[in-house]
Amino acid sequence: MHTALTIAGSDSGGGAGIQADLKTFAAHGVFGTSAITAVTAQNTVGVTVVKALPADLVTAQIEAVVSDIGTHAVKTGMLANAAIVEAVAAAIASLDLPYVVVDPVMFAKSGDALLEPEAVAALRTELLPRAFVVTPNVPEAEALADMTIPTVKEARRAARRIRELGPQAVVIKGGHLDGDDIVDVFWDGRELVELRGPRVQSASTHGTGCTFASAIAANLALGVPLVTAVEAAKAYVAGAIRNAPKLGRGHGPLHHFWQYGAPPVGSR
Secondary structure (H helix, E strand, O other): OOEEEEEEOOOOOOOOHHHHHHHHHHHOOOEEEEEEOEEEEEOOOOEEEEEEOOHHHHHHHHHHHHHHOOOOOEEEOOOEOHHHHHHHHHHHHHHOOOOEEEOOOOEOOOOOEOEOOOHHHHHHHHHHHHOOEEOOOHHHHHHHHOOOOOOHHHHHHHHHHHHOOOOOOEEEOOOOOOOOEEEEEEEOOOOEEEEEEEOOOOOOOEOHHHHHHHHHHHHHHOOOOHHHHHHHHHHHHHHHHHOOOOOOOOOOEOOOOHHHOOOOOOOO
16 A cells, blocks of 8 residues: 655644644545654644654654655655754655655644744755645745745745655745735756646635645656646645545644535535
């Protein structure tokens, strides 16, 4: 069976992080494993507590999974601090982990910080050179590329800048940009692709970044080519938003199993 490993923080609300990643893997028929980097107290409204785990414990989790079960793809999410970023990058290198999808999580949907400022440098220098693809949203891409991104034109420039940091490919998600369509920019050093799709008007967007990156990782684990994996992930997330269960008072979670024909949770 194909497997995928997520290295990320937990979400007590269940809509993002490890919980969203494992649901996404399962929805794609991939067996998911995990290494938890941090425990958070959060819901659809905001984050109240963040507790990062010791970096050596994160490394131990990765080694335990890979030495026994193995993995066909890896997705990283919330890494919290520089020590964890460096530990994860070292584990990826030493274990020669395949198809690493880096979601450079810096902020929760509520705007709460999930990555310490000094960890951004470690992300740029230690982790991105080991990434198969990195999937920042616009604010994250601005931090990584050190530039503002008001339009798709600047997103194209930023994608080129970020790829110079070492990842094999970059996808800048366009959800923060204005427009009726969401335009994601893909660049792998050879092919510049703009992936366009209609914007789904919904408050249920908690965990979209986690879900998108995990869907890419799941498809890569199944042997799908990268551009096709990104296109499939984009369509999957749009459907998960359209079929969201509308839970919580803030940014609600997605319906990760919508493709199985099951009604959204709570609709019965």
